[in-house]
Amino acid sequence: MSTRPQTLPWQTSTSAALPLLTRWSISLARARRWEFWPAWLFYIPIIGWILLLGLRFRSPTLFTAANPAMDAGGVVGERKHEVLEPLQRNAPDLVATFTLIRGGDAAARVDAALAHAEITGFPIVLKPDVGQRGRGVFIAHDTHAVREYLQRFDGDVLAQRYVEGEEFGVFVARAPGEAQARILSIVHKTFPAVTGDGQRSLGALILAEARARLIAPLLWTRWAQRLDQIPAAGERVQLVDIGAHCRGALFLDARHCATPALIQTMTRLTDAVPGYCFGRIDMRCPSPDALARGEALQAIELNGVTAESAHIYHPDTPLREGYAAMLRQWRIAFEIGRTNRARGATVVGPFGLLTRFRDDLKRSDHWF
Template sequence: MEWIDGLVERVVALPPVAAWVLIVLATFVSEDLTCIAAGLAAATERISPWHSIAAAGVGIWLGDLGLYLAGRWFGRAALARAPLKWVLDAEDLARGEGWFRARGAAVILISRFVPGTRLPVYVASGTLGLGFVRFSLLTALAVVVWAPLIGGGAMLLGREVLPWIEQYQRWGLLAAVALVLAWLTVIRLVVPTFTWAGRRRLVGRWKRLVQWEFWPAWATYAPVVPYIGLLALRHRSLTLFTAVNPGIPAGGFVGESKDEILRKLEGAGDRIVRSRRLPATLDLEARLQLVREFLEISGVEWPVVLKPDAGQRGSGVLYARELGEVREYLARIDVDCLVQECARGEEFGVFYCRKPSEERGRIVSITRKVFPVVVGDGVSTLEELVLRDPRAVCMERHYLRVNAARAQAIPREGERVQLVEIGNHCKGTIFLDGNELVTPELERELDRVSKCFDGFFFGRYDLRVPSLEHLRRGEGLKVIELNGATSEPTHIYDARHGPLYGWATLCRQWRLLFEIAAENRARGAPVVGAAELLRAWREYRRGQRSHPS
């Protein structure tokens, strides 16, 4: 209040030009209070409201431009330095720029009326390269509304406007957030109840919320991360786990080459699926020629599997049934990839480990992978069948995106429609606990295969076998992939298990990982540093953006 009174006294005592300059400068201290002071000064009739409120508006606008220029001149430099450069790269900024170009106008206009949001929004506008002219016009438009609203209110209502402004500054942001949440609640929860499909989608969302197998990775690992930190302290190395498999870069934590891993397993003979690496350095026609040669020489038949050479969680995997699909895939991906035979039979994830001091390894987890199916009734569309299915509804968005071309088709009565082809849980495959399938014969065979790979001790095989009996006998195995340090005992995602079981299993897995890595370190295996690991992760993330969805 004293600050406002002092400003009003000075403004009305000065010549118009000097008063105008003072008001402009005062906005750099407090925009809203200066607007109020300008309105109160105009109420004395010793200065024109056109002059005082216009001066406040000009000052506010100049301050907005200053924030924009600060972001433009210094924001990029800050992003190029640690720690921001560790998590943001040029492609991240490019996406941010695209988002701001599409939505920045609305964000800028709204932020003028929501306290606490102007500084970050305006600095971000400059940092993300929003055009100066566009930003200037948008902020000018917002100020033309804002300054007369506050200044005019003060001129008409006098000091009675101050409590309102104080309440606005205190609760304005909270009120805006509350309005947004209320709007989202209506859109996401109330509106869908008006239709059967909407209600089924709400059921799916609820099931994803309460069923462990659908929880996001951050919720799955939140209780496990502190335990991993404790293991790191106990073993005096934050990245000791990278020594768990000396034969795989970083132990198989991120960015490892699937092709190199399969080549190191070649001693296992026909247990390994046939594949061919397609280097990104070659042009499209050269890579297509490699695919043709692979099919001709190996005798592999359609369909074939296409996947990035460095990939995780089923990212970028495609089943191609003819050369046109291969061409389309290769035209979209700009990292090394593999063409691989499509092994027949049932698919399993088998987790194997062996301490360097042990003669024989063991299987600690088997996951049976079931590809979801809905059965037609001759009346319902595929979309309706998915929404009606008690489990498929939980992943209806993914299933319907994958099957978009036939979502409105009506399957024949009794027709079985497989919804996905990729054996990954986050891609919609059902994971079942298959630990009862472990047999001495299977362990011996997998131990034999694993020992063909010098420097491998810990990881999960993705296998195809003709039948359950073949798996139990350790016969007819086909290794599709071998994953290293980041492998999960994926049987924990069986719907019969809950979070406590999953967390306990993951903690045991990480304890075993650190124990094996510690033995390898004692035998001279290198431990990858955190900075190098972060670089590998960023490189993988850059490549992942070109993975076809």
């Protein structure tokens, strides 16, 4: 089954609908697995914990000082290029090469992206400079896709080299003065796929595969135009290509990769970005073994305070373990924020944060 020409997300038809009983069955199965709970539901106890920490540390938003290199510590609305640029400058071997494409003339933007693609080759990754949870991230395989993306979305965009290999998220913490970075979490991001048998349609294969079935509503929209196509026997169809849990990626606990060699590499990476102290670094690497050796990794994004210790989304992780990791994470954010504030870092107040969250809600209407 050919996956070309490329279907762009905003061109996908949503006319294909899952049968009602199937939707109910999937909803029930998702409700029993907390990794699929709505974010607002999962975060109720965590918000309570953040409020308690605010009282304990005598500053409700002290965590916004945890990353002086990022606006508001990377809570919301931070610009990706502001931390990727020093990394590209100081440790270019540790980052996927990127170009910042400012808003403005559409033709000039397309030319800039294509110039980047000429250097790195296709595919390239296009994503908004300000965005969260995989919003607006798109892998462009050809000139047409680049042109469509940049003509439709006129905000600041990063054009980044697409890195082959497997995707990981390494959550680090490093208070000022600490000799080495600490690794709080490692997640291995994998992408659900189905294998054709030459008889069943793509839609039937999705519903027959245990993991894919759980995200069938998402996949039904993405693959709406191809659900009736029959993949050849042995043909592998990768259903997801963006490493975001909300976009369908499967997250696996990979904390066993937290070796001294990886800690050394993550320390060098954080050295290259002054003021980056706390957050999850998303990267590509040839394999878990290469990651454990701290070799051949390429950072694709540096996330701030509100990034998650994403190993908790490993299937069947007990809820109490998920909360324990998140509560620890937020305590450390407050502790590092306190240290940075004492060294002159800015703490953004509650009203400043509310304004940033309001602006982010507006952006969510702009990006797919």
